[in-house]
Amino acid sequence: MSPEETQRLLYGLTLRLVEALDADEFTVRPGYDVGVALVQAHLTDPSVLDRTLQLLGSRFAELFPAAPRRLARLQGGVAAGYVFALRQRTLAEQESLTMAVLDARKQVEQALRVSEARFRALFAGAAIGIGIADTGGAILEVNQAFCEMFGYAEDELGQIKVTELVHPDDAPGLWDQYADLIAGRRDHVRAEKRYFRKDGTVIYTDLAASLIRDDAGRPRFTVAMVEDVTERHELAERLRFQAEHDPLTGLPNRTLFFDRLTAALRHAHDGDARIGLCYLDLDGFKMVNDSLGHAVGDQLLVLVGQRLAQCVARWGHLVARMGGDEFVILLDPPATTADVAEVGQAVLAALREPVHLAGHTLSVSASIGVLAEAAATSTVADLMKAADITLYWAKSDGRARWALFDPERHEREQARYALASAMPAALAQGEFVVEYQPMVRLADAGLIGVEALVRWQHPRLGRLMPDSFVGLAEETGLIVELGRWVLTEACRQAAAWNRDFPDARLVLSVNLAARQARDESIVDDVARVLKETGLPAELLQLELTESAVMSIEGTPLPSLRRLSALGVRIAIDDFGTGYSNLAYLRTLPIQGLKLAGPFVAGLRDQPPDGPAAGQPDEQVLDAL
Structure with a gap:
């Protein structure tokens, strides 16, 4: 060309x-x-x-x-x-050469000189190594390519046997094929085979060996054609390594990890044997990337990978990078809870030492989810899901720690998740109801108002109290929509009572969650509901818990003042459960306090002139 x-x-x-x-x-x-x-x-x-x-x-x-x-x-x-x-x-060349050798042998009586010349030309000029040996393994003749491939002179090869060149780790099946060849039970053997060169290095070859029989059909010689495929083998190994290892850290990647995990599960014959995982995520890694750049972040990942590998080297566990700043450690069966806990603690200690990168000293910590589960009853998906959940627990419990997978906690959280997922549909389908609790004067037990309390009439679990779902509504953000619905329903009912019993002047008290107080639409929502229902503003009281007020200090103040300006009463619920900032409470437009039960009980159990007189609780009441 x-x-x-x-x-x-x-x-x-x-x-x-x-x-x-x-x-x-x-x-x-x-x-x-x-x-x-x-x-x-x-x-x-x-x-x-x-x-x-x-x-x-x-x-x-x-x-x-x-x-x-x-x-x-x-x-x-x-x-x-x-x-x-x-x-x-x-292979085609090898087959062609083999056929030429056989053809030359068969036609020796007809054209001995021609076939001998042809054979010699092929034998000497072939680019692949060709060797002839007897059935005892003694090397009889080789071409120049064979000598160069193995690093021997021709006379040196004539003094050794084939078995001295072979690699001891060859598969037993290959030896069985060679034994069948020299015994005459087969005529050809093809395989990828390793040999030793004279200098001791290993050569990878494609071997095609054929049996030459005598006129009586008895095995006489073997002809081997050998191609050096060492470079091809090394290329394949490099490609395999790249496919199974993380290019940044050099650690095994998720592909190799899942292969090893699958194999560990498949080979776990003991029904009680457990497999262990430590699934970790660096705390605050995004901050490193955002503040110092991705180059420093990559350096940190490399260093963390090195520390993890060194940390578990004594146990021989597999460390893999799953992606991003996530790593996983695999403990093959049998692994115990104590084993994974020991590894988790060792990893935390290894990462605790400060890191010096690009002129910065960084503190590194990780959250780790650890588990030791029965291999016989686990799947890869089950284990990874459990590890991911446990990692989330470690992060939510404060970070820089390890958490152990707890099936009972997982079941509880699954139930909570199912409940949270069902809440939007439940609200749309009218499963929530409002009940009313009387509020009375202590002096004469006269009715002065009612408190609206939401209940969930769950189709499967029955009537659920607020402590079962209000917290979930807060977490998911549904509390704003749910609270708006409760406010509307309660105000509609209170307005009807006010029309029927105008002289009673009953106050409606509705609980307001912290998230509702922060919502920008709260004032407009209340004004709209009052207008739609016709309930006088002075008959509506909105309650916030003491903890809610203190957790959002400063944020709801404008909204509360605007609500108060509408004429709505503002009250603090469960007062006395914490240590409030009285100076801050004084700035709020509060018309009422609802004392927490334990707070009142503590005062009731002490005589007025007892040793607890003048204690902080009484001083708070005096100040109020």
Whole structure:
């Protein structure tokens, strides 16, 4: 092929790779076909594949920066196609040589000189190594390519046996095939096989061995054709390593981790054997990236990976990077709760030492979810879900700690999640109801008002009290919508009572959650409900707990003042459960306090002149 033809061929192949990377639906087939085309064009110099992959990894990475996974897979496709085509061509050459040897042997009586010349030409000029041995393994004759491949002179090879070259770790099945060959039970053996060179290094080869029989059909010689595929093998190993390891830290990646985890589960024969996981996430890693840059963040990940690998090296556990700042440690069966706890504690200690990067001293900590579950009854999905949940527990419990998976806690949280998920539909379907609790004067037990209390008439669990779902509504944000509904329903009922019993002047007290108080629409919502229902503003009292007021100090003050300006009463509920800032409470437009039960009980149990007189609780009352 002329240089111009070669250039046109390579240009066309390059366009096929570009089109494959730019296609809407990606497939590695074009890369595979390009690898095959290179071999078919006889571009088989050892440097061709290497330079092709380098071109894809450098120039194509610049052209397609957003497609690193496509590019990596396309590289693998090119390599796979090239290797397959080269192997097929080699096998064809080997078969051709074998047939030539057999043909020369069969026709020796008819054309001995011609076939001998042909055989010698093939034998001496072949690019692959050819060796002839007797059935006892003694090497009788080799060509120059064979000598160069193994690093021996021809006379040196004549003094040793085939068994002295073979690698001791070859699969037993390969030895069985060779034994069948020399015994005459088979005529050919093909395999990828390792040998030792004279200098002790290992060579990987494609071996095709054939049996030569005498005129009586008895085994006489073996002819071996050997191709050196060491470079191809090393390339495959490099590609495999890249596919199974994280390019940043060098640790096993999630692919290798899941392979190992799956294998550990499959091979856990003991029904009681447990498999352990430590799933960790760095605390505050996003802050490092945002403040110091991703380069420093990457350096930190590399250092953390090194510390983790060193930390568990004494146990031999697998450490893998799952992505981002998440790492996982696999403890093969049998693992115990004590084992995973020990590893978790060791990891925390290893990460606790400050890190010095780019002129900064960083404190590193991690949250770790640990578990040791029965391998026989677990799946990969079950274990990873449990590990992820436990990691979340560690973070929510304060970070810089490890948490152990607790099935009972998991069941409780699943029940809470199911309840939270059902709340929006329950509100839309009218499953919530409002009940009213009387408020009386202590002096004469006269009715002065009612407190509206929400209940959930759950279709399966029955009537649920607020402590079962109000907290969930706060967490999910549904409390604003639920509170708006309670306010509307309660005001509608209170307005009806006020019309029927105008002289009673009953006050309606409605609880207001902290999230509602922070909501910008609270004042407009209250004004709208009062207008729609006709309830006088002075008959509506909104209650906030003492803890809610103190947790949002400063935020609800304008809203509370605007509500008070409407004529709505503001009250503090459960006063005495904490240590309030009385100076701050004094700034709020409060018309009432509802004392917490324990607070009142503490005062009731002490005589007025007893040893507790003048204590903080009484001083608070005096101040109020």
